[in-house]
Amino acid sequence: MAMPVPGTYTYGVPEALASAVAAGVRVLVSFGRRRATGYVLGPVSPPEGKEIKPILDVLDDAPLFPASMIPLFRWTAEYYKHPLGAVIQTALPGGLTVAESPTWCITVAGRERLAEDGLTADEARVLTLLLRKPLRTLSVPAIPGAVLASLQRRGYIQRRQALRAGVAKALQERWVRLPSSQAPAEGPLSPKKQALLAAVAAAGELPVHALAARMPHASSHLRELARAGRLESFTRRLYRDPFGEAILPDTAPVLTVDQEAVVGTVCAALGTGFRTFLLKGVTGSGKTEVYLRVASHAMTSGRSVVVLVPEIALITQTERRFRARFGEHVAVLHSGLSAGERYDQWSRILRREVRIAVGVRSAVFAPFSDLGVIIVDEEHDASYKQEGGLHYSARDLAVVRAQQSGAVALLGSATPSLQSYYNVRSGKYTELTLPERIEARSLPEVRAVDLRQCRDLRGPGRFISAELNQAMAATLERGEQTLLFLNRRGYANFPVCAACGEALRCRQCNITLTLHQADNAYRCHYCGFRLPATAGCSACGSKQIKRLGMGTEKVEAAIRALFPAARVARMDRDTTRRRGEILRMLKGLREKTIDILIGTQMVTQGHDFPGITLVGIICADLSLSFPDFRAGERTFQLLSQVAGRAGRGDRPGLVILQTYNPGHFSIRAACAQDFGAFYES
Numbered sequence: 001m002a003m004p005v006p007g008t009y010t011y012g013v014p015e016a017l018a019s020a021v022a023a024g025v026r027v028l029v030s031f032g033r034r035r036a037t038g039y040v041l042g043p044v045s046p047p048e049g050k051e052i053k054p055i056l057d058v059l060d061d062a063p064l065f066p067a068s069m070i071p072l073f074r075w076t077a078e079y080y081k082h083p084l085g086a087v088i089q090t091a092l093p094g095g096l097t098v099a100e101s102p103t104w105c106i107t108v109a110g111r112e113r114l115a116e117d118g119l120t121a122d123e124a125r126v127l128t129l130l131l132r133k134p135l136r137t138l139s140v141p142a143i144p145g146a147v148l149a150s151l152q153r154r155g156y157i158q159r160r161q162a163l164r165a166g167v168a169k170a171l172q173e174r175w176v177r178l179p180s181s182q183a184p185a186e187g188p189l190s191p192k193k194q195a196l197l198a199a200v201a202a203a204g205e206l207p208v209h210a211l212a213a214r215m216p217h218a219s220s221h222l223r224e225l226a227r228a229g230r231l232e233s234f235t236r237r238l239y240r241d242p243f244g245e246a247i248l249p250d251t252a253p254v255l256t257v258d259q260e261a262v263v264g265t266v267c268a269a270l271g272t273g274f275r276t277f278l279l280k281g282v283t284g285s286g287k288t289e290v291y292l293r294v295a296s297h298a299m300t301s302g303r304s305v306v307v308l309v310p311e312i313a314l315i316t317q318t319e320r321r322f323r324a325r326f327g328e329h330v331a332v333l334h335s336g337l338s339a340g341e342r343y344d345q346w347s348r349i350l351r352r353e354v355r356i357a358v359g360v361r362s363a364v365f366a367p368f369s370d371l372g373v374i375i376v377d378e379e380h381d382a383s384y385k386q387e388g389g390l391h392y393s394a395r396d397l398a399v400v401r402a403q404q405s406g407a408v409a410l411l412g413s414a415t416p417s418l419q420s421y422y423n424v425r426s427g428k429y430t431e432l433t434l435p436e437r438i439e440a441r442s443l444p445e446v447r448a449v450d451l452r453q454c455r456d457l458r459g460p461g462r463f464i465s466a467e468l469n470q471a472m473a474a475t476l477e478r479g480e481q482t483l484l485f486l487n488r489r490g491y492a493n494f495p496v497c498a499a500c501g502e503a504l505r506c507r508q509c510n511i512t513l514t515l516h517q518a519d520n521a522y523r524c525h526y527c528g529f530r531l532p533a534t535a536g537c538s539a540c541g542s543k544q545i546k547r548l549g550m551g552t553e554k555v556e557a558a559i560r561a562l563f564p565a566a567r568v569a570r571m572d573r574d575t576t577r578r579r580g581e582i583l584r585m586l587k588g589l590r591e592k593t594i595d596i597l598i599g600t601q602m603v604t605q606g607h608d609f610p611g612i613t614l615v616g617i618i619c620a621d622l623s624l625s626f627p628d629f630r631a632g633e634r635t636f637q638l639l640s641q642v643a644g645r646a647g648r649g650d651r652p653g654l655v656i657l658q659t660y661n662p663g664h665f666s667i668r669a670a671c672a673q674d675f676g677a678f679y680e681s
C-alpha cells in the first residue's frame with residue numbers, strides 16, 4: 001500500500017490482468033471502503049478462510065523497481081519501524097508523482113458491467129467512451145460529475161496517473177569531424193573553408209560553436225562542407241558543471257603504490273560475496289581515484305555501481321569526476337535535479353542504460369538488480385541520515401544492501417565515524433589506508449592558538465589573534481588565498497566564561513544561550529529559558545563573562561577593517577540564498593578575484609581550491625557545545641575537514657586553529673591530525 005498502513009495485503013489477480021501484473025508495478029485495489037494504490041511485491045499462497053478481493057487494475061506498464069530490491073524495502077520497514085508502502089514511496093523518485101497527468105480509464109469490472117444491462121444512459125456513454133481510449137480528466141465531455149463519482153465509487157472507472165516520460169531534454173551539441181573517406185574535391189575551396197578544414201583536421205573533432213567563435217559565418221560554411229561530403233557533423237551529449245563549463249573526458253592516471261594495493265584488494269573481493277571495506281585516507285590522498293577504478297572494474301565485469309555522496313549546495317567533485325571518466329554511463333540522483341530529471345535518471349537505470357549511479361542518500365535505493373559495489377564517500381557525513389518521514393541512515397542501508405546483494409560495500413573518509421571504525425576493530429569491516437597525499441604534498445601544519453590569551457583585548461583582536469593576523473598579512477603579500485571558518489552566522493553573541501572557558505547554557509536544553517540586548521538577558525532559542533545579563537558562570541562562579549560577537553558577519557566587518565585592500569567575500573546561508581551566489585564566489589576563488597573567503601560549514605565540503613594556503617579557524621569550540629553525544633566527534637571531523645582545505649595545490653598549507661579549549665581531546669586530535677588518538681579517547 002502506498003498508504004501508511006503496516007504490513008502487506010493479499011489480492012487476487014483477475015485473468016485479464018495476469019500478464020500485466022509483476023513485482024514492482026503499481027495496482028489499484030479496494031481497501032476497506034476506499035480505493036488505494038498498492039505496490040505488487042510478488043505471489044503468495046492465499047491465506048486460509050479469508051475472502052480475497054481482486055486487483056482492480058494495473059497502473060504501470062513496467063515495474064518501477066526490480067524485485068530484487070524488495071528484501072531491502074522489507075528490511076528498512078522492519079528496522080526503522082516505518083510502513084512498507086511508505087518506505088517504497090520514499091525510495092522512488094519524486095518525479096513519479098509530479099510528472100503525472102490524471103486520466104480516466106475503464107477498469108476490468110467496468111468492462112464486465114458494460115456487458116450487462118441496468119446502467120443509466122450517461123453511465124453507459126461514459127463507459128463506452130472510455131472503452132475506446134482513456135481520456136484526460138478535463139476532456140470527458142458533458143458528463144455530470146456525480147455520474148463519474150458514482151462509477152468510480154463502484155470501481156468501474158478509475159483516475160489513472162499516466163506518466164509523462166522524458167520531461168527534461170539532455171543538452172546536445174553539434175560537432176564536426178573529417179569523414180572516414182573524403183569526397184573528391186569539386187572545384188577549389190575558398191580560403192575560409194580551407195582554414196576550417198585544416199582546423200578540424202588538426203583537432204580531430206571540434207564543436208561547431210568553437211569554430212563559430214573564431215570565424216564569422218563558420219556554421220554556414222561548415223554546413224556546405226558537410227553537404228559536399230568534406231566534413232561529417234554529429235551531435236554529442238553535453239555535460240556541464242555548475243560553472244556552465246563542459247566536463248571534459250579525463251584519462252586515468254597511473255596509480256600510486258598505495259592506491260594500487262587498495263584497488264587490488266577491493267577488486268579481488270568483487271564478485272566473491274559480501275564484504276565491507278573502510279578506506280581511511282587523508283584529504284587529497286587519492287580516494288576518489290580508487291572509487292573510479294573500482295567502479296570501472298565492476299562495470300567491465302558486468303555489475304552495477306552505486307556511489308553515495310554527501311548532500312551539499314552544489315555538484316560535488318566526486319560527481320564531476322565520475323562524469324568526466326564515465327560520461328554517458330553515469331546516472332545522477334540529487335536534489336539539484338527537477339522532478340522530471342530525477343524520474344529520467346531513475347528510468348535510465350531501470351532500462352539498464354547506465355551502470356553507475358552517483359547521488360545523495362536516497363540513491364542508496366537506485367534500482368539496479370545486479371549490484372557489484374556500493375561506495376559511500378565521506379561516510380561519516382551527517383547528511384546520510386534522514387530525519388523526517390522515514391528516518392534512516394543511508395550509510396548503514398548501503399551495507400545492508402551490499403549484504404543482501406552479495407556485493408562489496410566501500411566506505412571512505414579521512415575521518416571515519418566512530419561506529420564504522422569500531423566495526424573495523426571488531427573485525428566486521430576490513431580497513432584499507434592511503435597514508436599519504438598524492439605527489440607527497442604535505443599535510444598542512446596546524447597551529448593551535450589559545451583564545452583565552454586574547455580575552456582582555458578590545459575590538460577585532462579578541463577573535464583575530466596576532467598569529468592569525470600576521471599569517472593573513474603574509475598570505476596576502478604572497479598573493480595567496482585565505483579561508484576563514486566560523487560555524488555561526490550573523491552577529492550572534494556567544495557568552496563564554498573568561499576564567500574557565502565554559503559557555504553559558506540553558507539549564508533545560510543545554511544549548512548555548514544568546515544575549516538579547518533588548519531585554520537585557522540571555523535566552524535559549526529552543527525553550528525560551530532566560531538568565532539575567534548579570535549572571536555569572538555556572539561552572540566556576542566567575543563573573544567574567546565574555547560576550548563574543550562571533551558570527552561570520554562580524555568577522556567580515558573586522559576583516560574589512562583590518563585588511564582594507566583585500567578582496568573579501570562571505571559564504572553562509574545569509575549570503576547564498578540565491579543559487580548563483582555560491583557559484584559566483586567559487587568562481588571568484590578560482591579566478592583569484594577573492595583574497596579572503598569567510599564562511600560557515602558550507603565552505604568545508606567538496607571543493608578543491610589550490611590557491612588556498614591559509615585556513616583560519618576563528619573559534620573551534622562552537623560545535624563542541626551542541627547538546628549532542630556526537631558533539632566531540634563532529635567537532636573533530638569538521639576541524640579536520642576544514643584543515644584539509646589548506647595546501648591542496650603545490651604550496652604547503654598552514655592552519656591556525658583558535659580555541660578556548662586547547663586541552664579538549666577533540667581539538668588536540670584535530671591539531672595533531674591524529675584519528676587514532678581521537679578514536680582511543
Ligand code: ADP
Pocket residue numbers: 253254255256259281282283284285286287288289290438
Ligand atoms: P581524495 O578523494 O582522497 O581527497 P583525490 O582522489 O581527490 O583525493 O586526489 C587528490 C588529487 O590527486 C586529485 O587532483 C587527483 O586528480 C589527483 N590524483 C589522484 N590519484 C592520482 C594518481 N595516481 N596520480 C596523479 N594524480 C592523482
Ligand code: ZN
Pocket residue numbers: 506507508509510511524525526527528529
Ligand atoms: Zn532551553
Ligand code: ZN
Pocket residue numbers: 497498499500501502537538539540541542
Ligand atoms: Zn567559569
